[in-house]
Amino acid sequence: MTETTASVTAARPPSDITKRSLPASLVIHALLIAASLLMLYPLLWMVSASVRPENEIFSSTSLIPSSIDLSSYVRGWTGLDVSFGRFFWNSLVISVLVVTGNVIACSLTAYAFARLRFAGRNFWFAIMLGTLMIPYHVTLIPQYVLFLDLGWVNTILPLVVPKFLASDAFFIFLMVQFFRGIPRELDEAAMMDGCSAWRIYWKIMLPLSLPVLATAAIFSFIWTWDDFFGPLIYLNDMNTYTIQLGLRTFVDSTSASDWGGLFAMSTLTLVPVFFFFLFFQRLLIEGIATTGMKR
Amino acid sequence: MSNAMRTPAGAISVERYQGAVAEGRFRRLWNANAPGYLFLLPWLVGFFGLTLGPALISLYLSFTDYDMLQSPRWVGMANYVRIATADPKFSAAMDVTLTYVVFSVPFKLTFALLVAMALNRGLRGLTVYRAIFYLPSLLGGSVAIAVLWRQLFASDGLVNAALSQFGIEGPSWISHPNYSIYTLVALSVWQFGSPMIIFLAGLRQIPQDMYEAASLDGASKFRQFYKITLPLLTPVIFFNAVVQTIEAFKAFTPAFIISGGTGGPINSTLFYTLYLYQEAFGNFRMGYASALAWILVVIIAIFTAFSFLTSRYWVHYDD
Numbered sequence: 001m002t003e004t005t006a007s008v009t010a011a012r013p014p015s016d017i018t019k020r021s022l023p024a025s026l027v028i029h030a031l032l033i034a035a036s037l038l039m040l041y042p043l044l045w046m047v048s049a050s051v052r053p054e055n056e057i058f059s060s061t062s063l064i065p066s067s068i069d070l071s072s073y074v075r076g077w078t079g080l081d082v083s084f085g086r087f088f089w090n091s092l093v094i095s096v097l098v099v100t101g102n103v104i105a106c107s108l109t110a111y112a113f114a115r116l117r118f119a120g121r122n123f124w125f126a127i128m129l130g131t132l133m134i135p136y137h138v139t140l141i142p143q144y145v146l147f148l149d150l151g152w153v154n155t156i157l158p159l160v161v162p163k164f165l166a167s168d169a170f171f172i173f174l175m176v177q178f179f180r181g182i183p184r185e186l187d188e189a190a191m192m193d194g195c196s197a198w199r200i201y202w203k204i205m206l207p208l209s210l211p212v213l214a215t216a217a218i219f220s221f222i223w224t225w226d227d228f229f230g231p232l233i234y235l236n237d238m239n240t241y242t243i244q245l246g247l248r249t250f251v252d253s254t255s256a257s258d259w260g261g262l263f264a265m266s267t268l269t270l271v272p273v274f275f276f277f278l279f280f281q282r283l284l285i286e287g288i289a290t291t292g293m294k295r
Numbered sequence: 296m297s298n299a300m301r302t303p304a305g306a307i308s309v310e311r312y313q314g315a316v317a318e319g320r321f322r323r324l325w326n327a328n329a330p331g332y333l334f335l336l337p338w339l340v341g342f343f344g345l346t347l348g349p350a351l352i353s354l355y356l357s358f359t360d361y362d363m364l365q366s367p368r369w370v371g372m373a374n375y376v377r378i379a380t381a382d383p384k385f386s387a388a389m390d391v392t393l394t395y396v397v398f399s400v401p402f403k404l405t406f407a408l409l410v411a412m413a414l415n416r417g418l419r420g421l422t423v424y425r426a427i428f429y430l431p432s433l434l435g436g437s438v439a440i441a442v443l444w445r446q447l448f449a450s451d452g453l454v455n456a457a458l459s460q461f462g463i464e465g466p467s468w469i470s471h472p473n474y475s476i477y478t479l480v481a482l483s484v485w486q487f488g489s490p491m492i493i494f495l496a497g498l499r500q501i502p503q504d505m506y507e508a509a510s511l512d513g514a515s516k517f518r519q520f521y522k523i524t525l526p527l528l529t530p531v532i533f534f535n536a537v538v539q540t541i542e543a544f545k546a547f548t549p550a551f552i553i554s555g556g557t558g559g560p561i562n563s564t565l566f567y568t569l570y571l572y573q574e575a576f577g578n579f580r581m582g583y584a585s586a587l588a589w590i591l592v593v594i595i596a597i598f599t600a601f602s603f604l605t606s607r608y609w610v611h612y613d614d
Binding site: 025035036045109112116117121128135137139141142144145146148162164165166167172196198222223226228232244247251259263266269273277281284289290 | 324327328330331332334335337338339340341342344345346348349350352353356363410413414416418420422424425426427428429430431433434436437438439440442443444445446447453456457460485489492493495496534535538541544545547548551552555568571572575576581584585587588589591592595596599
């Protein structure tokens with residue numbers, strides 16, 4: 001290091017050391033913008049393919065269609081024996097029920113683990129954490145046989161009922177972490193005043209926990225909306241199909257013939273997820289950052 | 296009770312007294328524990344009915360032949376022996392899955408770390424970049440993205456159209472057994488957003504004054520990365536690596552959609568879970584599929600245990 005640069009470095013206030021010179025930060029921005037475009041390109045291309053005239057889809061890699069043609073959406077929507085409206089409705093019903101089940105059942109369980117004292121609590125909590133590690137493949141086949149025997153195959157029950165039994169240990173864990181951060185004085189005071197555990201849960205914990213409940217609800221909605229494996233196993237009648245099964249059927253039945261319709265319907269299935277992302281970005285990203293949710 | 300009738304009024308019989316004590320103890324136990332267990336009730340029902348019970352049954356089924364039409368027939372170790380010695384599809388699936396894990400996880404984590412470091416400089420527009428890089432992670436598991444990927448890497452797909460601009464004639468990536476698995480690796484790497492966000496959170500925990508001190512001592516950027524960032528980030532790297540590897544072992548949807556459920560061409564995208572699905576719900580070999588499931592559990596458990604055991608040599612926690 002030469003004399004001058006050393007003195008300049010020393011003269012800088014410490015917080016400035018991490019700041020880049022203008023050219024360096026321009027280079028980083030340029031790289032990040034290029035990377036962003038690369039990341040988004042496939043998605044943008046799909047959206048643009050969905051509004052192109054059919055003959056133009058594969059002729060260019062450009063993102064801007066020469067003219068907007070929405071006929072792909074019409075063809076795609078009605079391209080199967082059952083319309084995509086039906087699939088959307090089924091997905092919506094399942095997703096809303098799953099969100100409800102997860103929020104209610106997981107918050108009840110988490111409240112017990114985080115705030116109530118009872119014999120065996122630590123034992124059950126350890127078991128609950130253990131279930132986080134078990135891959136679903138282990139329980140898959142007996143569960144399928146069980147639901148088949150109950151006559152639940154081809155209904156939404158196998159996809160929804162387990163959620164009301166707090167089967168998503170991950171959300172329990174998330175809520176336990178959050179509940180533990182709420183000051184104990186609150187429920188101790190309420191208990192002194194003779195509040196029951198139920199009232200404390202309902203009147204104090206839930207209202208204070210809206211951020212974590214919302215995070216759980218949003219992830220739960222998106223994952224259920226995107227779920228392919230569950231519906232693939234339990235739903236065999238096209239009238240009960242979710243959007244993901246509908247899309248897959250559309251791929252198989254029209255294969256190479258109707259790319260426009262395929263991309264149009266693909267785009268539509270992504271729209272709800274995209275809007276959730278847009279509105280709840282902060283919650284989603286904080287959820288990932290603090291808990292390490294995967295996917 | 297006859298005993299009670301003989302005692303004078305106002306006196307309490309021994310039985311009654313003991314009964315009252317027992318009842319009191321019971322009431323106290325009940326009062327202390329009932330709320331907890333009532334809140335836990337849905338979870339307990341789910342745990343026994345949907346997790347523990349099925350897991351035990353699945354273990355039992357793995358020693359049987361079971362096609363769902365007739366009751367399970369005990370075959371001892373036969374399923375496991377066949378998996379280990381006489382099932383070429385099992386070894387193909389293992390091969391494909393390990394290839395996927397070995398290629399997708401390191402690339403994904405490297406990209407995630409590089410981008411996180413680029414973003415962790417107090418740049419303008421951080422939230423926009425972060426959102427853009429995270430978006431594919433959120434959409435990636437859906438059928439629509441798998442469909443899109445199938446088109447991207449088709450012989451007349453976008454990737455080849457882009458290559459042809461440089462005069463390169465690309466192969467049909469998804470229908471060539473040598474390349475098909477790497478299109479799925481690419482799809483997984485494209486979704487580096489969620490580990491990236493975890494890295495970003497981890498980078499923020501590193502005290503800035505460490506870099507300031509190091510740079511006053513004249514340490515180069517590379518040396519700072521190697522001596523400060525990397526060691527302090529090892530807990531997060533470890534976490535991301537374990538989570539992503541387990542996820543990679545369990546991957547299913549993209550392989551299913553891209554290969555049309557076959558795991559082809561020539562089993563080159565036959566992910567372990569896809570093979571399990573085919574055996575269970577295509578061939579109704581429920582016993583055999585249960586054995587496959589348990590082997591997957593054991594593999595994941597061994598991998599996780601191994602990671603935790605080796606972690607003491609390279610993961611640094613501040614104490």
